[in-house]
Amino acid sequence: MTEPAAERRDESDDRQADGTPQVLRTDADAASGLSKCPRCGATQIALNIGSGMLRCSFCRDEWSTPNANEAFALDQGVDQLTGVTMGSGSADIVPSAEVVLTFKCGACGAEIVIDTASSTQARCHWCRNKLSMNEQVPNGAVPDMVLPFSLPKERAVEQIAQFVRKRRFFAHPRFREEFNPENVLGAYLPYMVVDVNAHASFTGQGEHQTRRYSVKVSDDRSETRYDADLYDVGRDFDVEIHDLAVVSSRERLDQRSSTSNNVINAIRPFDLENAVTYDSNYLAGFTSERRDTNVADLAPIVDAQSTDVARHAAHSTLGFYDRGVRWDHEQLTVKGQRWVSAYLPVWLYSYHQEKKDGRSMVHYVAVNGRTGSVMGSVPINYPRLLLTSAAVEVAGIVVGTIILALGAIL
Amino acid sequence: MTRLAEVTVLASTDSGDWSSVGLLFFAAGFVFYAVMYLRYRNTDKRYQHESRTRTVTNDMRARDEKVRSLKGLKNSRMRGANHRSVKGALNSGGGAAKLMSALGRHGTGR
Numbered sequence: 318m319t320e321p322a323a324e325r326r327d328e329s330d331d332r333q334a335d336g337t338p339q340v341l342r343t344d345a346d347a348a349s350g351l352s353k354c355p356r357c358g359a360t361q362i363a364l365n366i367g368s369g370m371l372r373c374s375f376c377r378d379e380w381s382t383p384n385a386n387e388a389f390a391l392d393q394g395v396d397q398l399t400g401v402t403m404g405s406g407s408a409d410i411v412p413s414a415e416v417v418l419t420f421k422c423g424a425c426g427a428e429i430v431i432d433t434a435s436s437t438q439a440r441c442h443w444c445r446n447k448l449s450m451n452e453q454v455p456n457g458a459v460p461d462m463v464l465p466f467s468l469p470k471e472r473a474v475e476q477i478a479q480f481v482r483k484r485r486f487f488a489h490p491r492f493r494e495e496f497n498p499e500n501v502l503g504a505y506l507p508y509m510v511v512d513v514n515a516h517a518s519f520t521g522q523g524e525h526q527t528r529r530y531s532v533k534v535s536d537d538r539s540e541t542r543y544d545a546d547l548y549d550v551g552r553d554f555d556v557e558i559h560d561l562a563v564v565s566s567r568e569r570l571d572q573r574s575s576t577s578n579n580v581i582n583a584i585r586p587f588d589l590e591n592a593v594t595y596d597s598n599y600l601a602g603f604t605s606e607r608r609d610t611n612v613a614d615l616a617p618i619v620d621a622q623s624t625d626v627a628r629h630a631a632h633s634t635l636g637f638y639d640r641g642v643r644w645d646h647e648q649l650t651v652k653g654q655r656w657v658s659a660y661l662p663v664w665l666y667s668y669h670q671e672k673k674d675g676r677s678m679v680h681y682v683a684v685n686g687r688t689g690s691v692m693g694s695v696p697i698n699y700p701r702l703l704l705t706s707a708a709v710e711v712a713g714i715v716v717g718t719i720i721l722a723l724g725a726i727l
Numbered sequence: 728m729t730r731l732a733e734v735t736v737l738a739s740t741d742s743g744d745w746s747s748v749g750l751l752f753f754a755a756g757f758v759f760y761a762v763m764y765l766r767y768r769n770t771d772k773r774y775q776h777e778s779r780t781r782t783v784t785n786d787m788r789a790r791d792e793k794v795r796s797l798k799g800l801k802n803s804r805m806r807g808a809n810h811r812s813v814k815g816a817l818n819s820g821g822g823a824a825k826l827m828s829a830l831g832r833h834g835t836g837r
Contacts, residue, residue, distance in 0.1 A: 551790035559781040579818040583772040622815035625777040641808025710756020717752030724745025
């Protein structure tokens with residue numbers, strides 16, 4: 318099969334050559350340091366999963382930050398996008414930017430360290446106040462928006478236990494022994510959410526079946542033949558792509574079968590329209606993974622996936638071609654893109670498997686922190702699976718031989 | 728095993744040839760292994776971005792011009808049909824997987 322010539326043109330290239338992308342400021346009101354309850358001034362604030370709001374542990378007051386779509390007008394004007402627009406939390410990571418940052422406690426003056434690789438909060442060890450990092454520094458730790466957990470841990474534990482229970486027979490014996498779904502961790506994973514305004518153009522050929530019939534190829538054997546009409550086919554259209562999400566952690570992008578990162582990808586989609594403007598307090602009690610890729614790193618993946626989306630969007634007009642269409646030339650002309658970084662909620666059960674040859678692999682069972690959708694990888698007891706497959710093969714050979722013999726007799 | 732049974736029924740209905748049905752059973756062990764492997768490891772699972780991403784299309788212009796009629800084709804599907812192909816899946820051997828490997832060598836993170 319010949320690969321169609323795929324092109325991706327960017328009408329904004331000229332604009333990019335003399336300037337930087339348009340930046341959508343998303344941390345205008347953010348402040349790092351002590352983040353206080355607006356009612357009582359305490360800093361013990363965390364997400365109440367039941368209500369989806371932030372709650373003060375002292376006075377029980379609840380509030381939430383604004384919806385990100387409304388605050389940054391993300392749901393409007395995809396068809397008007399030109400050039401590249403990016404949230405300020407999606408800005409390029411500066412290699413010299415520190416990952417471990419020091420803040421001065423606003424209550425007692427102590428110097429407090431926050432390791433942004435896995436969190437954007439730390440507790441002052443002197444006065445016990447909690448310090449938050451909400452301002453965006455160019456190290457990828459603070460995104461433009463966050464989608465808070467709405468699925469409680471108990472539900473995630475149930476989902477994981479049920480998923481594994483259905484896969485016990487061929488599970489590795491050590492895994493069966495050590496499996497404990499209570500060890501699930503809530504993690505906010507970094508994603509880039511991209512809106513694309515583009516023009517798609519596909520040309521190729523398609524076939525429409527006009528007749529199906531049997532022909533005798535020997536005395537006791539007939540084969541099916543088909544007649545078809547061949548057409549030159551072209552589809553030319555504008556396409557708006559909303560909320561195309563790509564994970565922005567280099568480690569999670571590796572979804573080959575030697576990892577189990579693909580199962581985390583498989584629990585999507587997330588209801589991104591309910592994401593809110595960033596506040597570190599949503600992450601209290603959870604872990605987070607810092608973004609370590611830039612827009613330029615992810616652009617080739619977004620372009621490939623955008624072309625997939627456009628190709629699929631043309632399907633509804635191809636019903637006549639019941640034998641299929643072969644696109645020889647595909648072109649996606651990108652008029653505009655909007656990139657926004659986000660933390661999305663995932664309950665993760667991880668199992669580190671040490672293999673006999675010294676290699677190791679981490680198996681994940683992941684639960685969507687919003688919808689409860691679950692997917693996972695369970696380490697296999699290969700001797701048992703191979704033996705059982707061999708038994709099935711022997712049975713298959715016996716049955717197959719009997720059928721062949723019956724066929725010869727009849 | 729259900730899939731194997733379906734394949735078997737289809738094959739028998741289509742050709743009525745006992746020998747092909749019998750030969751299918753010879754692959755039972757390999758099919759069982761593959762089905763179980765995928766059930767436990769789920770290496771084939773991914774988010775279907777091509778169909779599940781919200782899309783709006785406008786100003787669709789179609790061109791369909793008959794070229795000629797084809798007779799006596801052996802395949803039920805068009806040779807080289809690729810209108811359902813997906814190239815941006817990260818867990819396949821496709822283009823995106825190669826781009827991802829390049830990212831591993833030249834990525835930004837420390």
